[in-house]
C-alpha cells in the first residue's frame with residue numbers, strides 16, 4: 001500500500017519483494033518500497049522487526065556471515081542494477097553504498113587514514129587528490145574545523161559524537177550513491193545527536209539517505225519518507241507527515257502514538 | 262536449643278574458614294616450591310658458570326682444554342639458525358593462523374587442519390629431528406646444514422605461531438571488520454590493512470615465545486647429526502662487494518649453544534662442566550629475556566584493549 | 569561541491585583495473601594462505617611417512633613380536649637383541665614419576681589460582697610460572713645431573729649417578745606450568761552459577777572447588793594431564809643427560825636406564841650410516857614414541873574440545 005509521492009520525486013533505488021533469511025529464519029517477508037533521490041527515508045518499527053536487516057541488504061554487509069540468503073530485488077536507479085543479485089560482487093555494492101553503524105567504529109588509525117580508507121580501496125594514491133577529497137568529506141560531515149589541525153592524530157582521541165561524524169565522513173569520501181545510517185545517534189548524547197541531525201539535513205541536498213531510527217521524534221524531524229515495519233514486513237510507507245499524522249494502518253497508528261508494545 | 266544451633270553453625274563456619282586457610286597456604290607453598298626450583302637452578306648455574314663468562318669464552322672456538330674453549334661457533338650458529346627459523350616460521354604460521362580464523366569454511370577439511378595443528382604442538386621435538394634426518398638430510402640430500410637446522414626448528418615452533426595468531430586475530434573486534442568491508446575492502450584488504458595491524462602485538466608475542474623455545478631446543482638438532490666440534494665460522498652473510506649479501510652460510514655445517522652445552526655436560530672433566538654452566542646461563546638469560554619481553558607485550562596489549 | 573559525481577558509475581567500477589587487480593591479489597592470497605594451512609597437514613603426513621618408511625628396513629629383519637616382547641635391547645652388540653621393552657619401561661618410569669610429581673602439585677596450584685588467588689595476584693603469578701616453562705630442557709638436564717643427583721644421593725641410599733628418579737622429578741616440575749595453565753583455564757570456564765549454588769549451601773571454597781568446580785571441569789582437567797603425560801614421554805634432554813644411556817629393564821627407579829628418546833640421542837651422536845639397521849632402529853623406536861604421544865594428544869584434543877563445547 002504505497003502512498004503515491006507528492007511532487008517531482010526521482011527514484012534512486014527500489015526494493016522489490018525482498019525476502020531475506022538468516023539460515024532457516026526468515027527475517028524479511030517480501031518488502032516493497034522506493035527510495036527517492038536526495039530525500040531522507042526513515043525506517044521505523046519495534047525492536048526485532050527487521051529494520052537493520054533491511055538496511056544491511058542495501059550494501060550486502062550480510063554477505064560476511066555464512067548461511068544467509070536473499071530473494072527479490074534492490075534495484076539501483078537509474079542504473080537498473082540489482083544489488084542483491086548473487087552475480088554482483090558485494091565489494092562493488094559497498095563502493096556505491098556507504099554505511100554508518102550504530103556505534104562509532106573508526107579504524108585504529110589516524111583521522112586522515114580513516115576518511116581516506118574508502119579512497120585507497122578505489123586505488124586513489126595521489127596525495128593532493130586524497131587531501132582534497134578528505135577535506136571535502138570532513139567539511140560535508142561538519143568536522144573539518146574541529147580536526148583540521150590534527151589529521152595525523154589517532155581517531156580514538158575524538159569524542160563519541162566526533163567519531164560518529166568521522167564515520168560519516170569516511171562513508172561520504174568516496175561519494176556514494178546512497179548513504180545508510182543504522183541508528184547513528186543511539187550511542188550519542190543529545191547535543192551530539194542534534195549536530196548529526198543538522199548534518200543530515202545539510203547532506204541530503206547532495207546524497208540520498210536511508211536511516212534506521214528508534215527515535216520517533218527524530219524520524220519526524222529529519223525524514224521526508226517513513227517506512228513502518230513490523231515482524232519482517234513493511235506495513236506502511238509514505239510521506240513522513242502522513243505517516244505521523246494520518247496513518248492508514250491501525251498498527252502504524254498504535255506505534256507512532258506510543259500505544260504499541 | 263537455639264543457642265546450641267547457633268554454636269554448631271559457628272563451629273561449621275569456623276571449620277570451613279580454617280579449611281580454606283589451610284588450602285590457601287598449601288597453594289602458596291606449592292607455588293613457592295616451584296619458584297624455589299627455578300631460583301635454585303639459576304643460583305646453581307651462576308655459582309658454577311658466571312665467573313667463566315668473559316671475552317675469551319665468547320670469542321673462542323671449542324677446544325680440548327676447557328680453559329681455552331669457547332662458544333664462538335655456537336652463538337654464531339644459534340644466531341644464524343634463529344634467522345632462518347624466524348624467516349620461515351613467522352610467515353607460514355601467521356598465514357595458516359589467518360586462514361583458519363578468517364577464511365576457513367566450517368567443514369571437515371578445516372577440522373582436519375585444526376586437529377593437526379593441535380597434534381603437531383604435542384609431537385615430541387625429537388620426532389621433528391627424525392623427520393628432518395629422514396626427509397631433509399637424506400631424502401632431499403640437503404646435508405647437516407644451517408638451512409636444515411633452521412627448517413626443523415621452524416616446523417617445531419609453527420604450531421606455537423599458528424595458535425598465537427589465531428588467538429590474536431580472534432580478539433580483533435568484529436565491528437572493525439564490518440566497517441572495513443563497509444568501505445568496500447575485499448577480504449585480503451581487510452586482513453592486511455585492518456586485522457593484521459590490530460593483531461600484531463599478539464602475533465609478536467607468540468613469535469617471540471616460539472623463538473625462545475627454538476633457541477633452547479637440543480634434541481632435533483642432535484638428531485639431524487649436527488657436529489659438536491666446529492672450529493670455524495660459516496661464510497659471512499654480508500660481503501663488501503655487490504650484491505652485498507651472501508647465502509653460502511645456509512649450506513654451512515654448524516653447532517648451536519644447547520648442543521655445545523650438552524657436549525660439555527657429557528665430558529667427565531669438571532672444567533667442561535663449568536663451561537656447560539656458563540653456556541646454560543647465557544641460554545637461560547636469552548630465553549628469560551625473550552619471554553619477559555613477551556609477557557610485557559601481552560600485559561600492554563591487555564591494557565590497551567581495555568582502554 | 570556535489571557528492572553525486574559520476575566518475576563512479578556501476579559500469580566504471582565493473583571495468584576498473586584497480587578493483588580487478590585487488591580481486592586478483594585477494595584471490596591469490598586466499599590460495600597462499602590456504603597453502604600455509606595445508607602445510608601443517610603435510611608435516612604430519614611427512615612425519616608418519618618418514619617414520620614408517622625408514623623403519624621398514626628394521627621391521628623386515630626383526631619380527632614385530634620380538635620387537636615388542638624381547639626383554640633386551642642391544643642393537644650394536646655382535647649378538648644383537650631387539651626388544652623395545654627396556655626402553656619403553658624406562659620411558660614410562662620417567663614419565664610416571666613426572667606425573668606423580670605434577671599431578672598433585674598441578675591440582676593444588678590450579679585450584680589455588682582459579683579459586684583462591686585474587687585476579688591481580690594471579691596476573692602476576694601466571695607469567696612467573698611461564699618463565700619456569702621457558703627454561704631450556706638442556707639446562708634442566710644439567711641441573712638434574714650436576715646439582716640435584718649428588719644432593720639426592722645423600723638422602724636416598726642406593727641412588728646411582730644416572731637414575732630415573734631425579735630426571736623424573738625434574739620433568740614433573742618442568743611440565744607443571746603446562747598442566748596448571750590448561751587445567752586452570754578449564755576451571756575458570758566453569759560458570760559462576762555452579763559455584764554460587766555450592767556457596768549458597770554454605771560450602772567452603774575448597775569444598776566448592778573439589779565438589780563442583782573440578783567435576784565441572786573434569787574433561788578439561790583430564791585433557792591437561794593427558795597432554796602433560798605425552799610431553800613427559802617425549803621429553804628428551806633431561807633423561808638423555810641424567811638417566812643414562814644404558815638400556816636396562818629395571819623395576820628400580822634408583823637405577824639409570826635409557827629411555828626411547830635418550831636412545832635416539834645416543835645413536836644420533838655416533839656415526840649412523842644411512843640405510844643401516846642401526847639407523848633404522850632410531851626410526852622404529854621413534855615410531856613407537858610417536859604412536860604413544862599421538863594417542864594421548866588426540867584424546868586430549870577431543871576431551872578439551874568437548875569441554876569447550878559444554879560451556
Ligand SMILES: Nc1ncnc2c1ncn2[C@@H]1O[C@H](COP(=O)(O)OP(=O)(O)OP(=O)(O)O)[C@@H](O)[C@H]1O
Nearest residue numbers: 022025027045046047048049050051052053054214
Ligand atoms: N545474525 C542473525 N542470525 C539470526 N537471526 C537474526 C540475526 N540478526 C538478526 N536476526 C533476527 O532477525 C530479526 C530482525 O532483526 P534486526 O536486527 O533486523 O531487527 P531491528 O529491527 O534492527 O531491531 P533493533 O531495533 O533492536 O535493532 C530479529 O528477529 C532478529 O532476532
Ligand SMILES: [Mg+2]
Nearest residue numbers: 051052053182
Ligand atoms: Mg537494529
